[in-house]
Amino acid sequence: MVAWAVTNLVSLGKATDAILSENYRSILAAENMVDAIERQDSGILLMYLGDAQKGIAQFRENEMGFLAWLARAKDNITIAGEEGLVQSIETDYAAYRGRFSELTDMNAAAGSPFQSSDYQETVYPLFARVREACIGLRNLNEQTMYAASVNAGRVARRAIWSTVAVAASASIVALIFSLVLARRIVEPIRRFMEASRKISLGDYTVQVPVETGDELGRLAGEFNQMATQLGRYHEMNIDQIIAERNKGEAILASIEDGLVVFDTRLKVTGINPAARRFLDLNGPENALRCCEDILPASDVCNLIRKTVETGIQPSIPDEQRIVTLSKGEKPRHCLFSVTAIGGRDRSLSGIVLLLKDVTRLKEVERLKSDFIMAASHELRTPLTSLGMSVDLLLEHAAQGLAEKDRELLQAAHEEVHRMKSLVNDLLDLSRIEAGRVEMEFENVPIPTLFDHVQAVFKSQTGMKEVALTMAPAGDLPKVRADANKIVWVLTNLVSNALRYVGKGGHIQLTALRIGRQVHLSVRDDGPGIPEEYQSRIFQKFVQVKGREAGGTGLGLAICKEIVRAHGGAIWVESAPGRGSTFTFTLAVAR
Ligand code: ADP
Numbered sequence: 001m002v003a004w005a006v007t008n009l010v011s012l013g014k015a016t017d018a019i020l021s022e023n024y025r026s027i028l029a030a031e032n033m034v035d036a037i038e039r040q041d042s043g044i045l046l047m048y049l050g051d052a053q054k055g056i057a058q059f060r061e062n063e064m065g066f067l068a069w070l071a072r073a074k075d076n077i078t079i080a081g082e083e084g085l086v087q088s089i090e091t092d093y094a095a096y097r098g099r100f101s102e103l104t105d106m107n108a109a110a111g112s113p114f115q116s117s118d119y120q121e122t123v124y125p126l127f128a129r130v131r132e133a134c135i136g137l138r139n140l141n142e143q144t145m146y147a148a149s150v151n152a153g154r155v156a157r158r159a160i161w162s163t164v165a166v167a168a169s170a171s172i173v174a175l176i177f178s179l180v181l182a183r184r185i186v187e188p189i190r191r192f193m194e195a196s197r198k199i200s201l202g203d204y205t206v207q208v209p210v211e212t213g214d215e216l217g218r219l220a221g222e223f224n225q226m227a228t229q230l231g232r233y234h235e236m237n238i239d240q241i242i243a244e245r246n247k248g249e250a251i252l253a254s255i256e257d258g259l260v261v262f263d264t265r266l267k268v269t270g271i272n273p274a275a276r277r278f279l280d281l282n283g284p285e286n287a288l289r290c291c292e293d294i295l296p297a298s299d300v301c302n303l304i305r306k307t308v309e310t311g312i313q314p315s316i317p318d319e320q321r322i323v324t325l326s327k328g329e330k331p332r333h334c335l336f337s338v339t340a341i342g343g344r345d346r347s348l349s350g351i352v353l354l355l356k357d358v359t360r361l362k363e364v365e366r367l368k369s370d371f372i373m374a375a376s377h378e379l380r381t382p383l384t385s386l387g388m389s390v391d392l393l394l395e396h397a398a399q400g401l402a403e404k405d406r407e408l409l410q411a412a413h414e415e416v417h418r419m420k421s422l423v424n425d426l427l428d429l430s431r432i433e434a435g436r437v438e439m440e441f442e443n444v445p446i447p448t449l450f451d452h453v454q455a456v457f458k459s460q461t462g463m464k465e466v467a468l469t470m471a472p473a474g475d476l477p478k479v480r481a482d483a484n485k486i487v488w489v490l491t492n493l494v495s496n497a498l499r500y501v502g503k504g505g506h507i508q509l510t511a512l513r514i515g516r517q518v519h520l521s522v523r524d525d526g527p528g529i530p531e532e533y534q535s536r537i538f539q540k541f542v543q544v545k546g547r548e549a550g551g552t553g554l555g556l557a558i559c560k561e562i563v564r565a566h567g568g569a570i571w572v573e574s575a576p577g578r579g580s581t582f583t584f585t586l587a588v589a590r
Helices: 002-048 052-075 082-110 116-200 215-254 273-279 298-310 359-396 403-433 446-464 483-500 555-565
Strands: 258-262 268-271 322-325 332-342 348-357 442-444 467-470 479-481 506-514 517-524 570-574 580-587
Touching (some): 268 273, 273 348, 483 580
Antiparallel strands (some): 332 348, 517 580
């Protein structure tokens, strides 16, 4: 298009240039020649009028101009007829000049004035012919110039139309070309998009055709390779997931403990055969049932719900983690634990409930308690008479015995009493464990409990120079308790403290209300309890090594059973060398 426009502009330029070079210069020359010859003629007339000198000067002056313009006209002969006209001008002008010279020579010789007849006959006709020829030259060039200008106009119009036509066809070609190009580029991209969509839907068999060897072709090759690799990874992942799932299912099916998995809406999402057995559930319809639908223990469901709400795993003592499932003929006792399953971003994604069947253990425990109860009951009577006999012997026959025998008798007396208290403790403990001790609950003021304890230890604290103090508890509410049993617990805790604090030590009884509970504490500044023992000393026969001090190791176990029978809890806070604080809870009386 640009080439076409340039060509047009060049031809338009040529057309206008032709006007200038071919015609305009000739017209200018003709005009000036007419002008010069007219001035020459007026110079001749001046001579006739008597001013010969001025007339001659004017003639000669314009003669130079005329000849110069004539020379230019001769140099610019470009059109037909122009040459003839210039020749006739040249010839006639030469004659005209010759005639003028004759006139001036004659005039100078004769010294007479010019005759107008000379002018009319000889000079004027030549002047008129030269002038006519000059005008003819000008007209010829004017006509040619007009024709050239018409031609230039035609060239310009043709240039406009042809340029428009060429521009239009160039636009159409460009449009077709861009459409073809766009199709060539867009079509492969569309194929890539389609293939990507299929891959995102899981179809890894998709392939993009490789048609060209350019960048798009190479990209298609790479894309196909990527899809194949993705397909392989996918297969591998699925195989791995299936293997892991099968492994998990095999483990769950083979373990003896029951496992139930809940989602965060407490719907069952998984349950193993053992749990089905424990909960007496058959068939797959248990999936997506609620916790309460499968588990007849609302407190466990509440615990799971609380775990979901707070996201914190509950820490509850072992004895409160027993759930009794009595769906079958025999009740089944299960030790349960609730574990939160963390998601990827550490948020909660579910809950696992583990049920461990402890029915047999419970049964063994019960048999053991029954045996201990029976044995200690049977042992108590002979031990009592044995104790009484040893006491009587010590009282009446000791003086007659040798020193060594008296010591043996004294040792027998102490051992019998130790055994008696052990048997009594064992009997008490097994009775409480078996639930055979009836609690006589009443609303008890805390100062009453404290006063009892103080009365019991009055003489002992005095002897050992130990200060037993009580924090004011007058404004505390009454507690719901069996007063005798709680006094027993407090007495046991104080007697332990008394046994371990040194001379001049301190024991303090405090009570503090926290919510619907009162916390009762016995604090001492004795040797304290090593950390590894703190959770174990409430078990039977557990004593801190090297600190047995004549006890049975059953006192704290009995305390725990009594507190548990009251629905409370007992624990110790201690650091070696910094004393111990035993605390238990009782419910506030309604
Ligand atoms: P025991 O009859 O041996 O006192 P307990 O069950 O009452 O049995 O106590 C268990 C063990 O706990 C004791 O043997 C003792 O080692 C430790 N113990 C209990 N109370 C205290 C205390 N106030 N200070 C230090 N140790 C204590």
